[in-house]
Amino acid sequence: MVPGSDDTICAVATPPGEGGVAIVRVSGPHAVSLVDRLVRLRSRRSLATVRSHCLYRAEVGVGVDSSSPLNDSERKAPLAISLDLALVVVMRAPHSYTGEDVVEVHCHGGRLIVNRICERLVVDGARLAEPGEFTRRAFLNGRLDLSQAEGVLEVIQARSDESLRLAQELLRGTLSGEINALVETIAGLLARVEAGIDFVEEDIAFVSEQELIGGLDRTIVAVDRLLATWEEGRILRNGAKVVIVGRPNVGKSSLLNALLRSDRAIVTAIPGTTRDVLEESALIEGLAVRLSDTAGVRKSEDPIEQEGIRRTGLALEEADLVLVVLDGSEELISEDEEILCQTEQRRRLIVVNKCDRPMRWSRESLSSLPEGQMVVTLSARTGENLDGLRRQVARTLVPRSLEAREGVMITKLRHKQALERASESLHSAKASVVGRLAPEFLAADLRGALDFLGEITGRVTTDDILDRIFSEFCIGK
Numbered sequence: 001m002v003p004g005s006d007d008t009i010c011a012v013a014t015p016p017g018e019g020g021v022a023i024v025r026v027s028g029p030h031a032v033s034l035v036d037r038l039v040r041l042r043s044r045r046s047l048a049t050v051r052s053h054c055l056y057r058a059e060v061g062v063g064v065d066s067s068s069p070l071n072d073s074e075r076k077a078p079l080a081i082s083l084d085l086a087l088v089v090v091m092r093a094p095h096s097y098t099g100e101d102v103v104e105v106h107c108h109g110g111r112l113i114v115n116r117i118c119e120r121l122v123v124d125g126a127r128l129a130e131p132g133e134f135t136r137r138a139f140l141n142g143r144l145d146l147s148q149a150e151g152v153l154e155v156i157q158a159r160s161d162e163s164l165r166l167a168q169e170l171l172r173g174t175l176s177g178e179i180n181a182l183v184e185t186i187a188g189l190l191a192r193v194e195a196g197i198d199f200v201e202e203d204i205a206f207v208s209e210q211e212l213i214g215g216l217d218r219t220i221v222a223v224d225r226l227l228a229t230w231e232e233g234r235i236l237r238n239g240a241k242v243v244i245v246g247r248p249n250v251g252k253s254s255l256l257n258a259l260l261r262s263d264r265a266i267v268t269a270i271p272g273t274t275r276d277v278l279e280e281s282a283l284i285e286g287l288a289v290r291l292s293d294t295a296g297v298r299k300s301e302d303p304i305e306q307e308g309i310r311r312t313g314l315a316l317e318e319a320d321l322v323l324v325v326l327d328g329s330e331e332l333i334s335e336d337e338e339i340l341c342q343t344e345q346r347r348r349l350i351v352v353n354k355c356d357r358p359m360r361w362s363r364e365s366l367s368s369l370p371e372g373q374m375v376v377t378l379s380a381r382t383g384e385n386l387d388g389l390r391r392q393v394a395r396t397l398v399p400r401s402l403e404a405r406e407g408v409m410i411t412k413l414r415h416k417q418a419l420e421r422a423s424e425s426l427h428s429a430k431a432s433v434v435g436r437l438a439p440e441f442l443a444a445d446l447r448g449a450l451d452f453l454g455e456i457t458g459r460v461t462t463d464d465i466l467d468r469i470f471s472e473f474c475i476g477k
């Protein structure tokens with residue numbers, strides 16, 4: 001459904017349930033007159049005359065006759081039904097979030113109050129907003145571009161400092177700026193290629209082969225640089241899956257508890273204590289992480305334990321990082337070697353636990369350890385060097401972003417896919433220059449690249465794409 005924007009929409013902008021304050025937001029051409037029917041300012045002025053972006057104290061309620069705006073004498077009479085004493089603010093078009101007239105009623109945070117206000121607005125002719133419709137209108141009115149609108153949702157959903165920082169960048173338009181610069185370069189090349197096609201018999205070169213290749217190379221490098229940030233961007237945005245594995249009794253559950261700073265998992269001296277995969281969220285160095293504790297891997301006849309070990313295998317497959325736990329107070333045994341072998345191809349850290357005890361482990365005993373394999377020695381019991389592990393986890397998951405925290409990163413699959421297609425078009429454009437193909441091919445590829453990049457900022461878009469993006473929003477945003 002594509003709601004027209006000549007109507008006036010309303011919604012509760014604050015979360016459902018009880019709260020200190022709740023906000024009813026109204027946007028559209030009739031926002032001011034609709035709200036004017038249900039509020040009575042202390043000064044008895046009409047909302048039509050108040051200053052934009054200023055809060056006014058007001059009584060909210062239903063007048064004797066709410067079918068028409070209160071006239072001056074009615075405005076002075078008491079309201080028939082008073083719902084609340086509130087604050088109202090008018091933000092006049094085009095200087096508002098949506099670019100339309102916006103009115104907000106900040107009332108006490110009771111669900112009955114906000115429901116009554118919305119009901120009243122709907123009876124008077126407003127429509128309840130679809131999810132994300134305020135932001136959709138902001139986009140349609142050019143207040144923000146599509147990737148910035150996505151940034152709004154990212155800001156709301158951010159769970160870690162790092163994802164919030166990236167979301168703010170998106171909202172502020174850092175990615176848009178970079179995309180727009182690329183679009184400008186490519187559009188400049190395209191214009192000259194097209195001029196060459198139009199004036200072919202004039203025999204003037206509008207753009208040299210060298211200029212074309214130079215321009216294309218620069219944009220390809222820029223697009224590829226953005227694409228290269230995806231892996232880390234995704235982890236910063238969504239969090240990483242970190243899976244703790246090891247043979248029984250090495251202290252996997254103890255490590256989970258220590259990282260969570262809570263007694264989440266059962267710890268006993270009996271090997272085979274953990275039977276199922278336990279998953280919990282944690283913040284590690286500002287990074288959102290899903291931590292999984294697993295059943296110790298060994299040969300077992302017990303069907304419950306076997307199933308647990310099977311699930312350990314499944315968790316391993318999804319891991320962004322594996323923590324292989326060894327018991328440093330004992331010599332390594334074949335079960336340790338097996339797990340090390342099984343995780344060799346994975347991004348992993350080796351955690352040597354129980355360093356509060358005399359160490360009988362030595363790195364040399366691990367003959368097959370690859371060069372550069374990180375080993376962290378710690379004690380889950382005393383907490384010694386847990387911080388070292390935290391630092392190493394973050395460094396392994398997002399090595400580059402910890403070094404250079406500036407620069408745009410992409411965090412959304414939609415952006416990655418558009419960039420990949422743009423990159424393909426650019427490579428194909430370059431191939432047609434190098435192969436001296438007819439300029440029409442080059443022009444088509446350049447147009448393709450422009451369209452794919454335009455999808456990111458919403459310069460090129462369809463209702464389908466908009467529906468998909470804005471349906472993820474909550475109502476009232």
Ligand SMILES: Nc1nc2c(c(=O)[nH]1)N(C=O)[C@@H](CNc1ccc(C(=O)N[C@@H](CCC(=O)O)C(=O)O)cc1)CN2
Pocket residue numbers: 023053091094095096097104
């Ligand atoms: N009460 C309230 N808080 C909110 C919002 C809101 O809509 N209402 N926001 C919404 O999600 C966010 C803030 N975003 C906003 C963006 C622009 C404008 C706005 O009126 N801009 C005008 C005027 C700016 C000015 O006078 O300084 C403009 O840019 O022209 C308001 C809110 C977060 N907090």
Ligand SMILES: Nc1nc2c(ncn2[C@@H]2O[C@H](COP(=O)(O)OP(=O)(O)OP(=O)(O)O)[C@@H](O)[C@H]2O)c(=O)[nH]1
Pocket residue numbers: 246247248249250251252253254255266267268269270271272273274275294295296297353354355356357378379380381382
């Ligand atoms: N001294 C010492 N003991 C530890 C440490 N970490 C764990 N332990 C002990 O080792 C035993 C096993 O710990 P768990 O955390 O249950 O080990 P697990 O790897 O989860 O074992 P399973 O669930 O059976 O696979 C318990 O008695 C813990 O108290 C440590 O850092 N130092």
Ligand SMILES: [Mg+2]
Pocket residue numbers: 252253254265266273274293294296
């Ligand atoms: Mg355990």
